[in-house]
Amino acid sequence: MPDHHLLVENLTSVWWIVLVAALAPILALISRRYVPDVVWLLAFGVVIGPNMLGLAEQTVAVEFLRELGMGFLFLLAGFEVSTSDMRARQGKHAALTWMICAALGVGAGLLLTDGEFRVAIVLAIASTSTALGTLLPILKDSGVMNTSLGRATMTHGTYGELLPIVAMSLLLSTFATWQASIVLIVFAVIAVLVVGLPIRFIRKVPLLGRAVVSASNTTMQTTLRMTVFALVTLMLLTAVFELDIALGAFSAGLLLNVVFKTFSPEHGEEIAHKVEVVGFSFLIPIFFVTSGMSINLGQVLSEWQLLIGFVALIAIVRGLVVFLRERLTSTYSGIESPREQIALGLYSATGLPIIVAVTQIAASSGIIDQVTAATMVTGGALTVLIFPLIANLILPKNH
Numbered sequence: 001m002p003d004h005h006l007l008v009e010n011l012t013s014v015w016w017i018v019l020v021a022a023l024a025p026i027l028a029l030i031s032r033r034y035v036p037d038v039v040w041l042l043a044f045g046v047v048i049g050p051n052m053l054g055l056a057e058q059t060v061a062v063e064f065l066r067e068l069g070m071g072f073l074f075l076l077a078g079f080e081v082s083t084s085d086m087r088a089r090q091g092k093h094a095a096l097t098w099m100i101c102a103a104l105g106v107g108a109g110l111l112l113t114d115g116e117f118r119v120a121i122v123l124a125i126a127s128t129s130t131a132l133g134t135l136l137p138i139l140k141d142s143g144v145m146n147t148s149l150g151r152a153t154m155t156h157g158t159y160g161e162l163l164p165i166v167a168m169s170l171l172l173s174t175f176a177t178w179q180a181s182i183v184l185i186v187f188a189v190i191a192v193l194v195v196g197l198p199i200r201f202i203r204k205v206p207l208l209g210r211a212v213v214s215a216s217n218t219t220m221q222t223t224l225r226m227t228v229f230a231l232v233t234l235m236l237l238t239a240v241f242e243l244d245i246a247l248g249a250f251s252a253g254l255l256l257n258v259v260f261k262t263f264s265p266e267h268g269e270e271i272a273h274k275v276e277v278v279g280f281s282f283l284i285p286i287f288f289v290t291s292g293m294s295i296n297l298g299q300v301l302s303e304w305q306l307l308i309g310f311v312a313l314i315a316i317v318r319g320l321v322v323f324l325r326e327r328l329t330s331t332y333s334g335i336e337s338p339r340e341q342i343a344l345g346l347y348s349a350t351g352l353p354i355i356v357a358v359t360q361i362a363a364s365s366g367i368i369d370q371v372t373a374a375t376m377v378t379g380g381a382l383t384v385l386i387f388p389l390i391a392n393l394i395l396p397k398n399h
Contacts, residue, residue: 006059013056014065014286020044021285033141038134038288038352039385042377045292052297058290069287071235071249072279073353074161075227077133078253079272081158083261091155093331097322098159101128102167105317112309121171122362126376127314129354130160131384135347138388144395148334149344155333156322156348164354165250169243172361183241191248194233195255198226199263213267223267224274227256246357291356292381295374303375310379311386319349319387343391350387355380 024040048055058066085091105127109120135157136145144150166184173180202209216223231252238248260268300307323345325331327338335341359373368376 009057010059010061013059013062016048016056017045017062017286017289018282020048020289021282024285033138034389036134036138036384036388039381041285041288042292042295042381045289046295046297047292048289049293049295051293051295056289056293058293062286062290065283065286066290067235067245069279069283069285069290070353070357071231071245072275072283073133073287074165074246074249075231075253076136076272076275076279077157077161078250078255079257079268079275080132080136080154081162081254081257082154083254083258085151085155086158088332090152090332091159093325093329093333094152094155094159095163097156097325097331098128098163100325101318101321102163104321105313108313108317118172118367119362121167122358122367123310123313124317125164125167125171125358126351126355126380127310128160128318129164129351129358130157130318130348131350131352131354131380132157132161134352134384135350135388139347142388142392142395149340149347149395152326152331152333152335152344153347156344160318160348160351161250161354162254164358165244165247168354168358168361169247172244172358172365172367173242180243183243187237187241187243187247188251190237191234191251191255194237195230195252195259199259203263213264216267216270221274223271224278227252227271227275230256244357244361246354287353287356291377294370295378296371299371300375300378303371306372306375307379307382310376311382314349314351314379314383315387318351319345321345322348337396339394339396343395346387346391350383352377352380352384 021041021044024044025037027040028035028037047053050057056062086095102124105124106120108127109123110117112123113119132154135153139145139150139153144153169184170180173183202212212222212226215221231249234248234252235245236248238245256271257268260271323341326333326335326341326344333344335344356377359368359376362368363370363373
């Protein structure tokens, strides 16, 4: 029976993926988190993927779970965004810093590619992103989260997630830039309506609102189901509009975060925790493992110069610029220690999910080849492994 064979094929691949996803945190704990969970997931993906042992394949079902995993990752990143910090003076400086980084990234890309503008755009987006979702557990584990350094990292990380996603949607879209701008505006309006109208209706009917909240911790999980509905709706909307689905997922998290902080901050934290449980236990590991499965380690190592060059590019156009802005200008971050300023630069230069997303788009559009895409993803994994480790080592123990 072909249907039975397909089921076995899909379940076999998922079995291997969830097996290594279960092993990854154990090895992360054994290594005292110096090698983060996400790096182990990528490494295991390389090992079980078709380019090495061939134990798992990216079937249609696995690919769909991967997209949902990316959605949950960016949803959680949106949940962590502080819109008040974004609007404050520190946030405005962080946005300006990203624009400087992006301009330098495009310039460096044009020099390195002999004027290939679309390739330069890909390099600029990839080299100026910040892996906010990946950094969250690292910041919490190191005790940095509630410090000035942690808040500054979150602010830079917010713009390092949001602005590259917008740039992808505008500059790498199948539409012309002006058309993509109109599509983005239309998407933004519909996204606000999708999230805002149900909330407004529930607030207009207090009895319904109390019923929804009271059932949120039962088997009905009302608020979590509404959150997932908003996520899938905005992901579907971006897919229909031919935008990157990361934009839909991030927008869902951002808008829901605003709603929860306005009406019920405690309930918002509870929902975020539930989304973390659903995402990090199953879907998000699938995203990272399958990202590793697409990497051909032999080909990547043969492009070692590109690999080292890409990591250096990230360190310069993102990490160094953030450090110099903190060191030479007033960004209102409250960070004065050179060590903490260096650590902020390193945290801000830690990128991976956006790199995976932008290289996937670029490779499917023929802007770069699969080997270059895999090499850039590997470079992103190296930033996750190396940059936070160096930052934690140089920070004083009583930070």
